Amino acid sequence: MVNLKRRTSPARLLSGAIDITPALEACLHPGLGSAIRSYAEGFGRRSGITVTTDIPDGLPRFSLDIETALFRVTQESLTKVHRHSGSKTADVRVALLDGSTRLEISDHGRGIPTEVLRSPAKLGVGIRGMTERVRLLGGELSVESDERGTTVRAELPSETPVSVSA
Numbered sequence: 001m002v003n004l005k006r007r008t009s010p011a012r013l014l015s016g017a018i019d020i021t022p023a024l025e026a027c028l029h030p031g032l033g034s035a036i037r038s039y040a041e042g043f044g045r046r047s048g049i050t051v052t053t054d055i056p057d058g059l060p061r062f063s064l065d066i067e068t069a070l071f072r073v074t075q076e077s078l079t080k081v082h083r084h085s086g087s088k089t090a091d092v093r094v095a096l097l098d099g100s101t102r103l104e105i106s107d108h109g110r111g112i113p114t115e116v117l118r119s120p121a122k123l124g125v126g127i128r129g130m131t132e133r134v135r136l137l138g139g140e141l142s143v144e145s146d147e148r149g150t151t152v153r154a155e156l157p158s159e160t161p162v163s164v165s166a
Contacts, residue, residue, distance in 0.1 A: 032067045033059035033094065036074050040092055047082045054093040062101065066156050069133050070094075070103045073141070076126045077105035077152045085109025085150060100139070102155045112145040130154070 087109030
């Protein structure tokens with residue numbers, strides 16, 4: 001159990017982040033498609049949100065950096081659905097494009113207010129972190145939202161010359 005009253009030093013936080021890397025690699029061992037499907041299934045059980053996945057069978061393996069980034073975007077986006085959207089459903093799609101891979105997570109919730117979408121500082125640490133993680137790998141992350149729901153879209157090149165740790 002984590003003691004939330006005790007302050008955690010930056011060194012301890014970094015150590016914890018480093019300690020989780022082998023667990024993340026184990027999650028991704030069977031590949032990105034299997035990892036996302038498994039995570040979505042468990043997320044649905046824990047949250048009560050019905051998550052559908054549309055992921056091509058036989059999705060090829062990507063670099064660990066790309067798989068980690070797409071998996072983390074999935075985790076963070078579904079967490080946002082649970083915490084903020086009010087949606088009882090979410091959709092996770094992976095598409096192979098010419099030279100890139102696209103991940104989309106959509107909900108049917110209340111959406112993000114326009115004034116928040118226009119101001120990156122108001123979007124919060126999670127979305128800014130996803131954006132930076134994807135950008136460092138040569139990709140783009142976008143967030144579209146209205147009163148019918150929100151879609152987070154990450155597109156990464158299938159091969160990247162940059163190596164970024166989880």
